[in-house]
Amino acid sequence: MTPLAEKTYILLKTVPKGRITTYKALADALGTKAYRAIGQIMRNNPYSFEEYLDLKQRVPCHRVVASDGTIGGFKGEKTGETIRRKIALLRKEGVIIRNNRVVDFKKMEYVFDKVHKRAL
């Protein structure tokens, strides 16, 4: 677990069900420009939301989408059945998706506040 990864997971866990954030928003909130690294960190997520059972620890990496509202990747892949599972998870939480894009994406985005940043 790298330092940035640890902070990223802590922050991401504050995003509630039915809302989303972006790779860039996470990077910005953490004071780094390494938004590409955030993707790497999601890929290495040891607490998969689907597979990990401990509610307190699991990291909702399916709630992270690209800055233009497109879905982004999941489990190391960017297309195919894996992405359909990410979409299914989001839909189950109430996020509307059409043509691989979050509808009303700006309104669905969760904005990190001072309290969350302070916890890092």
Add this chain to the structure above:
DNA sequence: TATTTGACCAAGA
């Protein structure tokens, strides 16, 4: 130490 690799991004055409 040096190089390569991305679940990315913003701006242009």
Add this chain to the structure above:
DNA sequence: ATCTTGGCCAAAT
């Protein structure tokens, strides 16, 4: 609405 392109920087190799 797509599509390139150049840039970005932490981590992995």
